[in-house]
Every structure is written in C-alpha cells, then in structure tokens.
Amino acid sequence: MYLCTFVAIGQFMEKIIEENKQGTQLDLEKIVGNTKKLFIESYGCQMNFSDSEIVASILSENGYNTTNLLEEADLVLVNTCSIRDKAEQTVRKRLEKYNAVKKTTNPGMKVGVLGCMAERLKSKFLEEEKIVDLVVGPDAYKDLPNLLSEVEEGRNAVNVILSKDETYGDISPVRLQSNGVTAFVSITRGCDNMCTFCVVPFTRGRERSRDPQSILEEVNDLAEKGFKEITLLGQNVDSYLWYGGGLKKDFDKASEMQKATATNFAGLLSLVAEAQPKMRIRFSTSNPQDFTMDVIETMAKYQNICNYIHLPVQSGSTRILKEMNRQHTREEYMQLIDNIKSRMPDCGISQDMISGFPTETEEDHQDTLSLMEYVKYDFGFMFMYSERPGTMAARKLEDDVPEATKKRRLQEIVEVQQKHSAYRTQQFVGKTLEVLIEKTSKRNENQWSGRIPQNTVVVFPKENYNIGDFVMVKITDCTSATLIGEAVGYSENNS
Ligand code: SAH
Ligand code: F3S
Numbered sequence: 360m361y362l363c364t365f366v367a368i369g370q371f372m373e374k375i376i377e378e379n380k381q382g383t384q385l386d387l388e389k390i391v392g393n394t395k396k397l398f399i400e401s402y403g404c405q406m407n408f409s410d411s412e413i414v415a416s417i418l419s420e421n422g423y424n425t426t427n428l429l430e431e432a433d434l435v436l437v438n439t440c441s442i443r444d445k446a447e448q449t450v451r452k453r454l455e456k457y458n459a460v461k462k463t464t465n466p467g468m469k470v471g472v473l474g475c476m477a478e479r480l481k482s483k484f485l486e487e488e489k490i491v492d493l494v495v496g497p498d499a500y501k502d503l504p505n506l507l508s509e510v511e512e513g514r515n516a517v518n519v520i521l522s523k524d525e526t527y528g529d530i531s532p533v534r535l536q537s538n539g540v541t542a543f544v545s546i547t548r549g550c551d552n553m554c555t556f557c558v559v560p561f562t563r564g565r566e567r568s569r570d571p572q573s574i575l576e577e578v579n580d581l582a583e584k585g586f587k588e589i590t591l592l593g594q595n596v597d598s599y600l601w602y603g604g605g606l607k608k609d610f611d612k613a614s615e616m617q618k619a620t621a622t623n624f625a626g627l628l629s630l631v632a633e634a635q636p637k638m639r640i641r642f643s644t645s646n647p648q649d650f651t652m653d654v655i656e657t658m659a660k661y662q663n664i665c666n667y668i669h670l671p672v673q674s675g676s677t678r679i680l681k682e683m684n685r686q687h688t689r690e691e692y693m694q695l696i697d698n699i700k701s702r703m704p705d706c707g708i709s710q711d712m713i714s715g716f717p718t719e720t721e722e723d724h725q726d727t728l729s730l731m732e733y734v735k736y737d738f739g740f741m742f743m744y745s746e747r748p749g750t751m752a753a754r755k756l757e758d759d760v761p762e763a764t765k766k767r768r769l770q771e772i773v774e775v776q777q778k779h780s781a782y783r784t785q786q787f788v789g790k791t792l793e794v795l796i797e798k799t800s801k802r803n804e805n806q807w808s809g810r811i812p813q814n815t816v817v818v819f820p821k822e823n824y825n826i827g828d829f830v831m832v833k834i835t836d837c838t839s840a841t842l843i844g845e846a847v848g849y850s851e852n853n854s
Contacts, residue, residue, distance in 0.1 A: 383400060383401050383408065389424045390419050390424055393419065393422050393423055393424040394422060395422045395423045395424070395433045395434065396423065396424060396425075396426040396431055396432050396433050396434070397415065397418055397423040397424065397425050397426065397432065397433070397434050397435075397436065398425070398426055398427065398428070398429055398432035398434070398435045398436070399411050399414060399415060399425060399435075399436040399437075399438070400436075400437055400438070400453070401437075401438040401474075402437070402438065402439055402440045402446060402449060402450060402453075402474075403438070403439065403440025403441075403442060403446055403474065403475065404440065404442070405543055405590070405592055405643070406545065406548075406563075406592055406593075406594070407438045407439075407440060407474050407475075408438075408543070409532065409543045409545055409592060410438060410473070410474070410497060410500065410527075411436075411438045411473075412532035412533055412534060413500060413527050413530050413532050414436065414438070414473065414500050414503065415532075415533050416530055416531065416532050416533045417500060417501060417503055417504070417530065418434075418503060418504075419533060421503075421504045421507070429456075429457065429460045429465065429468075430460060430464045430465050431465070432465065432468050433467065433468060433469065434468070434469050434470075434471065434507070435457055435468055435469070435470045435471070436470075436471045436472075436473055436493075437450060437453055437454070437457075437470075437471075437472055437473065437474075438473040438474040439472055439473065439474040439475055439476035439477060440474065440475055440476070441474075441475035441476050441478075441479050441558045441562055441747065442475070442557075442558060442559070442745075442747075443742065443745035443747075444745045444746075444747075445745065447476055450472075450476055451488070454470070454488050454490050454491070457470050457490055458489075458490045461490065469492045469493065469507075469510050469511075470490050470491050470492055470493070471491070471492060471493030471494070471495060471506075471510075472484055472488075472491055472493070472494050472495070473495050473496075473497070473500070474496075474497055474562075475497065475558065475559070475562035475563065476562075477494045477495055477496050477497075477519060478496040478497060478519050478521070478561070478562040478563070479558065479561065479562050479748075479749075480494075481494065481496075481517065481519045482494065482517045485515050485517070491515075492510050492515055492516070493506055493507070493510050493515065493516050493517075494515075494516075494517040494518075494519065495516075495517075495518055495519070496518065496519035496520065496521065496562075497521075497548075497562065497563055497564075498520065498521050498522040498525040498548070498564060499518035499519065499520055499522075500527070501525075501527075501530075502518045506518055521549075521563075521564030521565070522564065522567075523565070523567065523605065523606050524567055524604055524605060524606075525548070525567075526545070526547075526548055526567060526568070526569040526570075526573075527545070528569045528570055528573035528574075529573065531577065531580065538797050538798055538826065539584075539585060539586065539826070539827065540585075540586060540587050540588060540795065540796070540797050540826060540827045541586065541587070541588040541589070541590070541795075541797060542581050542586050542588075542589050542590075543589070543590050543592045544574060544577050544578060544581070544589050544590070544591055544592060545569065545592045545593065546568065546569050546574055546591045546592060546593050546596060546599055546627065547566060547567065547568045547569065547593030547594065547595065547596060547598070547599050548563060548564070548566070548567055548569075548593070548594075549563045549564040549565045549566040549567055549594065550563060550566055550594035550595055551565055551566040551598075551607060551608055552594075552595060552646065552648075552684070552686075553684055553751065554673075554683050554684050554685060555682065555683050555684045555750060555751035555752040555755070555756075556673075556683060556713065556716060556744065556747065556750060556752045557747070557750060558747040558748075558749070558750055559594055561749055561750070563594065565606045565607070565608060566594070566595070566598065566606065566607040566608070567604075567605065567606050567607060568599050568600050568601045568607065569601070570601060570604070571601050571622050571626075571627055571630055574591075574627065574630075574631065575630060575631065575634050578631055578634060578635055578638065579634060579635065581638075582635045582637075582638055585827060586638070587637075587638065587639060587795055587827055587829070588638065588639035588640075588641065588795055589631075589638060589639070589640060589641070590641040590642060590643055591627070591628075591631070591640070591641070591642040591643075592642075592643060593643075593644070594644065595644065595645075595646040595649060596624055596642045596643065596644065596645060597624050597645050597646055597649035597650050597651065597654060598624070598646065598649045599622075599623060599624040599627055600621060600622070600623055600624075601621060601622045601627070602617040602618065602620075602621040602622075603617045623651075623653070624642075624649075624651075624654055625651060625653035625654045625656070625657045628640065628642070628654065628657045628658070628661070628664060629657055629660075629661070632657075632661035632663055632664050633661075635663070636661075636663055637663065637852055637854060638663060639663055639665055639795060639812070640661075640663055640664045640665065641664075641665045641667060641814075643669045644669050644671060645668055645669060645670050645671075646671070647670055647671075647672065647685075647687050647691070647692050647695055648685065648686035648687050650668075650670070650695060652698065655698060655699055655702050655703070656702070658702075658703060658706075659702045659703055663852075665812040665813070665814070666703045666705055666706040666707060666812050666813060667706065667707040667708075667709075667737075667812060667813045667814040668699065668706060668707070668708050668709075669708075669709045669710075669711075670695075670696075670708055670709070670710065671710060671711035671712075671740075672685075672692055672710055672711070672712065672730065673685060673711060673712060673713045673716075674712070674713065674716060674719070674723065674726070674727050675689055675723075675726040675727035675728070675729060675730025675731065676689065676719070676722075676723035676724075676726035676727065677689045677690070677726075678723060679716055679718070679719055679723050679726075682716065682717070682718060682752075682756070683713075683716060683752075684751065689726065689730060692730070693730070693733055693734075696708065696733070696734050705813065706813070707737040707783075707812075707813030707814050707815065708734060708736055708737060709736055709737055709738045709739050709740070709814070710731075710734070710736045710739040710740070710741075710776075711739065711740045711741070711742070712727060712731075712739060712740075712741045712742070712772050713741075713742050713743070713744050714727075714741070714742070714743050714744065714765050714766075714768040714769040714772055715743055715744045715760035715764060715765030715768055715769070716744045716752070716760070717744070717752060717756035717757055717758055717759055717760065718756065718759065718760075719744075719760055719768075724768045724771070727768075727772060728771065728772065728775055731772070731775050731776065731779065732775070735779045735782060735783065736776060736779055736780075736783075737779075737780065737783045737813060737814070737815060738776065738780050738783075738814075738815075738840070739776045741769055741772050741773055741776065742769070743762075743765040743766060743769050744758070744760070744765060746758045777839055780839040780840060781837075781838075781839035783815070784815060784837035784838065784839060784840070784841070784842055785837060787811070787815065787834045787837065787842055788834050788835065788836065788837055788842075789834065790833075790834055791831050791832065791833045791834070791847060792811045792817070792831070792832055792834060792842075792844075793811065793812065793829055793830070793831060793832075793850045793852065794807075794809040794810065794811055794817045794819070794829070794830050794831075794832045794844075794846075795809050795810060795827075795828075795829055796808075796809040796824060796825065796826050796827060796828050796829075796830060797809050797810065797826065798826065799821075800818045802818070803818070805820060805821055806818045806819060806820055806821060807819060807820075807821050807824060807826075809830070811842070815840075815841075815842055816840065816841045816842065817832055817834070817841070817842040817843070817844055818841060818842075818843055818844075819832050819843070819844045819845055819846055820845060820846070822846055824846055828849065828853055829849065829850035829852040829853040830846045830848070830849060830850060830853070831846065831847050831848050831849070831850050832844040832845065832846050832847065833845050833846075833847050
C-alpha cells in the first residue's frame with residue numbers, strides 16, 4: 360500500500376516473490392493547445408503513482424498532453440523505486456526498452472528519471488545510462504519546466520535537492536486515469552524513522568506534513584467530483600503533525616502557540632471524517648510505534664473511517680526488530696493488536712514482512728510465524744531482505760542469510776498467510792456487508808468488483824448497480840483472497 364506494487368497474497372501468488380514488473384502509465388484527458396506528448400509511467404509505491412499525477416499536472420500547464428505510446432512521445436518520464444534491488448533492475452530494463460524505441464522509431468525523444476532511483480543515484484545516472492537526459496528527485500518536480508528547457512537546449516539536467524517544506528499541497532493532481540471512485544491524497548512526505556534496512560529516508564528526505572486546510576480542500580474537491588473513497592497517504596501517516604509548516608523534527612523549536620494549535624493524525628482524521636461524512640476514509644501506511652489510542656478511538660468513533668489498518672511488523676522477533684531499529688518489541692505489537700481488536704473487533708489488519716534480515720536465526724523466523732498465528736492477518740505483503748546501499752544494515756551488518764534460506768522462510772511465511780487469509784475470508788461468509796463498487800471484475804465481465812471497509816475484495820452480479828454505488832452484499836462463498844456474493848439492495852450511505 361504504501362501500496363508499493365507489493366502484491367497481495369492470494370490474488371497473484373506467483374508474483375509475490377517475483378515483484379511487480381509492470382509499470383503503470385497515465386493517459387489523461389487532452390488539453391487543447393498543448394502540442395507536446397508526455398509518456399509517464401510509475402513503479403513502486405502509491406506515493407509514486409500520486410506524484411506522477413502531480414508531475415502530469417505541472418507539465419499539462421507547460422504544453423504537454425499525455426500519451427500511452429512510447430513511439431510518439433516527445434518526453435518519456437519514469438517514476439522509479441529503490442526499495443529492493445529487483446525494483447531497480449526493473450527500471451533498468453525499461454530504460455533498455457526506451458533505448459530500443461529511440462534507436463528505431465523515435466530518435467527525438469528525451470528521457471527523464473524521477474523518484475527514488477533519481478535521488479539515490481543523482482548525476483551518476485547520466486553516466487551509467489546514456490539514454491537518460493534528465494534526473495529529478497521527489498522534491499524537485501516544480502522545477503521540471505526549467506529543467507526541460509535546459510534539456511531542449513541540448514544539456515542534461517539534474518535536480519535532486521530534498522526540501523524542508525515541499526509537500527505539493529498547492530498542486531491539484533490530475534486523476535483522470537482513475538476509476539472516478541477512489542483516490543489517494545498525500546498528507547506527509549519523507550520519513551524520519553531510519554529503519555536500518557530501508558532506503559526511503561535517503562531518497563525521500565526528512566518528514567514533513569501538509570497543511571490540513573489544503574488536505575481538506577483536496578478532499579472536498581474530490582467529493583464534489585463524485586469520488587467516494589480516499590486514502591490518506593504517507594510513509595508513516597501516524598506521525599502526521601502540522602504546526603504551521605517545517606520539518607517534524609523541528610517541532611520542539613515551534614512557539615507555544617504553534618504547539619497548542621498543532622494538528623496530529625487523530626485530529627486530521629476527525630477533520631476529514633467530519634468534512635465528508637459520506638466519504639469512505641482509509642490511510643496508509645501506519646507504523647506501530649506511532650499508532651496511538653487516539654487514532655483507534657477516532658476510527659471507532661466515525662463510521663466513515665474504514666476499519667482496516669495496514670500495520671507492517673517486518674519480523675516477530677524482538678531481537679530482529681531491534682536490529683531493524685523498529686521502536687517496539689514483539690509484545691508491544693501484540694498489545695497494540697489487542698487494543699485495536701478490543702475497540703474494533705471486526706477491524707481488518709494486514710502486514711509487511713521481511714524474511715532473512717541479517718543475523719536472522721531459525722528461532723527468529725519461528726517467532727515471525729508464531730506472531731502471525733497470534734494476529735491472523737487478513738492479508739500481507741512479504742519480501743526477502745534485499746540489501747540497500749548506504750543503509751545502516753548495509754554498513755553495519757553482513758547480509759549473511761543464504762538466498763535459499765531467505766526464499767524458504769519467505770515461502771513458509773506466505774503459506775501461513777494464505778491459511779490466515781482463507782480463515783479471515785471464511786468469517787465473512789453468511790454476512791451482509793457494505794461494498795463500494797469500483798470496477799468490472801477481471802474474471803467475469805457480468806460481475807462487479809468492490810471492497811468492504813476491511814479492504815477485502817468482493818465480486819457479485821452486476822444487476823442494475825453502477826460503479827460508485829454503495830451496495831449491501833450478502834456473502835455466499837469465498838476464496839482465500841476474494842468474497843463472492845449477491846447484492847441485496849443499496850446501502851444507507853448511497854446518495
Ligand atoms: N513506511 C513505508 C514502508 C515503505 S517500504 C510505507 O508506507 O509502507 C514498504 C515495505 O517494503 C516495508 O514495510 C518492508 O516490508 C519492505 N522493505 C523495505 N525495505 C526493504 C528491503 N531492503 N528489503 C526487503 N524489503 C524491504
Ligand atoms: Fe522505511 Fe521504516 Fe520509514 S520502513 S519508510 S524507514 S518507517
């Protein structure tokens with residue numbers, strides 16, 4: 360969820376280990392008068408997808424319409440991910456493809472790299488990949504028009520400066536490629552947590568929050584356009600803190616007045632829930648160390664905040680959690696799960712797990728499996744450890760778990776998750792649940808696909824219902840990933 364193009368268990372099992380190799384391209388409504396053609400595609404997390412919408416918006420005011428044909432593009436932008444080595448390899452392969460198209464059919468096209476790989480490799484990218492003309496880090500997109508004029512004059516251009524306050528709060532992303540029902544709204548950028556395995560703090564910079572007023576404006580605008588569900592997005596949404604601007608780490612230096620009027624994540628959730636009581640609200644990603652009782656109470660209080668939490672744990676071993684610099688123990692995490700379930704017994708919970716972190720023993724791995732047994736997650740996103748250059752783990756710890764062991768442990772984690780996913784979906788059979796219709800089912804064009812608040816996918820016959828309707832669906836059957844049912848009428852929420 361930080362919707363990385365992680366793959367949810369059950370839905371595309373074979374891809375869990377493989378990683379998603381498909382980029383997603385934007386092809387938006389054309390603006391009359393724009394003559395240049397932009398091909399933009401995104402890899403990695405949802406923040407990248409959301410950023411690409413911001414980039415498309417900036418460039419639409421600078422003469423560019425989007426296209427999904429590489430062959431006709433004047434400018435090709437690829438928004439990249441560095442989270443695991445495989446994610447970077449995927450982008451390198453795409454660059455080879457652009458190169459081939461440039462050589463054969465489109466000699467004039469320019470190529471730019473955006474996102475985390477741009478930030479990590481900086482101008483080295485230009486040396487390593489001759490096809491690249493432009494390198495732009497995640498906080499420098501507003502500079503794109505200037506950088507592009509340099510490129511047009513035949514010079515390579517690089518801007519990878521990370522910002523203290525850039526949140527793109529003033530740019531309304533173009534969302535015309537979406538289903539018109541669900542949308543992502545960024546609320547924080549960067550991350551201060553320094554998990555020892557993670558490259559994000561290096562590529563996305565320090566943590567800063569966006570003005571709640573601009574978040575509310577975006578949410579209200581989405582509601583007006585007919586959107587029915589929003590996901591508040593950040594690397595670590597629970598540490599959201601608005602005190603008038605500036606980095607989260609500088610909050611201590613804020614004035615008494617600023618501190619007294621600051622908005623935290625629970626406060627933001629209430630503001631959004633009250634502003635749009637019919638809008639479904641989700642958020643991602645939560646970090647257990649920052650997840651407060653206040654957030655649990657706020658979720659329980661507002662019916663429109665979905666009872667679903669993506670709560671990555673990475674490992675069930677306190678010793679490994681410490682090595683990862685996660686700021687909680689196994690027991691504290693279990694307590695948090697208990698607190699969530701006691702206030703919201705029906706709350707859906709999902710995980711991220713890493714197998715084979717340096718020094719992980721068989722006993723640590725068993726701790727992960729037993730933690731999973733305790734929680735019985737609804738679904739999860741599971742990865743083998745991939746050493747990232749520059750991170751604390753890469754500098755201080757040897758990547759000493761053999762590949763085959765990492766793989767075997769991952770497989771065991773995946774199998775346990777599959778069992779739990781099947782258990783969780785089975786619990787819904789016989790119930791009548793509210794579903795927001797998002798699209799036609801991939802498997803059957805006579806069926807709709809939507810999700811319940813807990814985030815589980817439901818498919819059911821279309822009848823006379825439409826995309827964007829809230830429908831009550833009686834669940835009659837399930838697989839480990841999908842609920843199958845029949846609509847029994849509109850939900851009260853339908854307007
Ligand atoms: N806080 C972020 C986490 C981003 S990374 C969020 O919003 O989701 C997403 C997931 O990728 C992490 O939770 C972790 O499980 C996995 N991950 C990150 N770095 C990794 C690495 N070096 N090797 C394997 N998996 C990693
Ligand atoms: Fe990465 Fe940990 Fe932040 S996983 S994004 S450093 S919370």
